[in-house]
Amino acid sequence: MLNIADTLHRWCREERPFALATVVKVRGSAPLPVGTSVAVDEDGNAVGSISGGCVEGAVYELCRQVLDDRGAPQRARFGYSDDDAFAVGLTCGGELDVLVQRVDPGTRPYLATALADVVEGRPAAVAQVVEGPEELLGGMLCVDAAGGIRHGPLTGVLRREVGAQAWSLLRAGRTARAEVGGDAETCPERLSVLVHVHASRPRMLIFGAVDFAAALSQAGRFLGYQVTVCDARPVFATAARFPHADEIVVDWPHRYLEQAEVDTRTAVCVLTHDAKFDIPLLRLALGLPVGYVGAMGSRRTHDERLRLLSEAGVPEGQLARLRSPIGLDLGARTPEETAISITAEIVSRTNRATGLPLSALAGPIHAGTSS
Template identity: 80%
Template sequence: MLNIADTLLSWCSAARPFALATVVDVRGSAPLPVGTSVAVDADGTAVGSISGGCVEGAVYDLCREVLDGQGAPERAWFGYSDDDAFAVGLTCGGELDVLVQYIDPESRPRLTAALTDVVEGRPAAVAQVVEGPRELVGGMLYVDAAGGIHDGPSTAAARREVGAAAGALLRAGRTARAEVGGDAATCPERLSVLVHVQASRPRMLVFGAVDFAAALTRAGRLLGYRVTVCDARPVFATEARFPDADEVVVDWPHRYLEGTEVDDRTAVCVLTHDARFDIPLLRLALALPVGYVGAMGSRRTHAERIRRLREVGVTERQLARLRSPIGLDLGARTPEETAVSITAEIIACANRATGLPLSGGTGPIHRPVPVPGSGRGRRSRHLLLGGPGGEDAQPVVCG
């Protein structure tokens, strides 16, 4: 949904009804993640994409049907084999589960507020009920940056459970499915909700105002990080040298890190390769709950750094978190190539990926995320998308 927040906000602001089709489950490889949406308004205007190819046409038709009927949400499952993947329009070999629902902005006033927060860059979460009692499916709940809960399922117990799940995912900064309820003592309704999250930008902390830092700052900003460059030397740590940084700080690196806010999405990149800065900084960084800690330097520098860190009490478990020498082995030499090497490693760490060439592996490119309980209460129908009809036509099962 958040991939088309700008358009949805303009439609909601104009009280313009639309049908919203959202990917609520992915099995195998798929080009776009869970939470991606397509919307169609009463004039037939479509925005967004969930796959490309013929699936888009089928989803568009379902949106028009739901929009015309203004009725209950429809669930559609698109499955295919390797042989008919091209006919369906998705060549990745996976499966998509899509929820299509009618949205009347006048009956969902808080949706406009949620989309406003998203468009203006404020943290927000929209929880969408995708499975459960029929009267609750399609219901939405909005959690703002302060933790306030707005709208949601019709029962107080369900609102409480969905709100708690949405708040937790907002704090974690990720869009995901959550299973709630099913307990007679707290919330008897068993619900599966898809929580669309816009979190604050993750942080990249670059220590060392060097040429490599300038290139890394540009790359980090391209990836959506809020980038800080920190160095104790005021002659080097200037905004003029780092125009792509969100902030440039003159301070001792360990002192700045000790006083700033970090989380498990934060990337700490130490480019100073000077023991005066590195050792106290890495000693602290490796004890913090950050997502990535990398340090630049040769293998000889790395060995000496490890020795010094052990001397100051850094444990073997903490040392195992250190990515040093920093970056993936790309043969990088220039600052720009090195920035690509470092950011590639950060991406691999964040996604728990190997960093190895895809051409040398097997299996799906995108790791499947199992979703407990998906598929309950699915109504089925078939769309023949493979050809003009007859035995060669391949069915896409929708429910």
């Protein structure tokens, strides 16, 4: 639902009832991920998309029905039909499970507060019960950046369990389903909860104020990263040279990284290929819980870099994390092409994908979204 947070926040402020249709499960290939939503208000205004157009009409009608009936949430499944090529379904061949529920903002002030956090750029998570007892289906619970649980229909131990799951996924910056209950201490019936997460922007730390860094900072910004360019040479590390960076730092790279806030979504890109900068920086970076560490340079430079890092005491397990030479084999030559090569590798590593052409693979093209 956070894909349409702006509009939902406005409707909540206006206390305008709406129907919310959310993708709660994906099988095979599908155009949009779990957590994507469409909403329809009582005037028939619609916002969002869950299929890129394949099933929007059917979802819209289901939303209008749920709004008019004022009844319990409804589930629907949309998939490809081999028997009827013109049936409502997904031309990509996958299946979507969709939960449609009526939302009355006046009864859910906690949702308006969470949506305000999202709109204003603060981290927030909204946990939505998508499978379980009818009286809990569609129930929501919100968690803020400090882990505080905002009130919702869930109570007691169940509330704490769902809140803990939501807080864990918020810290990880990941929208996903979580299973809770199924025991006497929490809830006799098992619940499946979809946690919608809006996290702070992941960080891309670029070391080396070179032309390649200018192109990479623009590509990183386009992908949603908070981009920092760091170089010890003030004549090169200027805002004029890096207009797309969020932050320009003049400091020794390893000294800056020692105090930088990083997490498992952080990408560290070392573009200096100068041993006096690279070795202390990579020695530190490879021991941090970051998602990606890449370094520019030729294969000869890489071999020498590995030797120096090994002599500096970096263990083999950490050396194996180093992506060097940095980027995928795209035949890149220009800074812009190289930036695409690097970001393509980062996206591939982040999504645990192969980096191979889709035409060379079998099976769903969005296999990672199946659940």
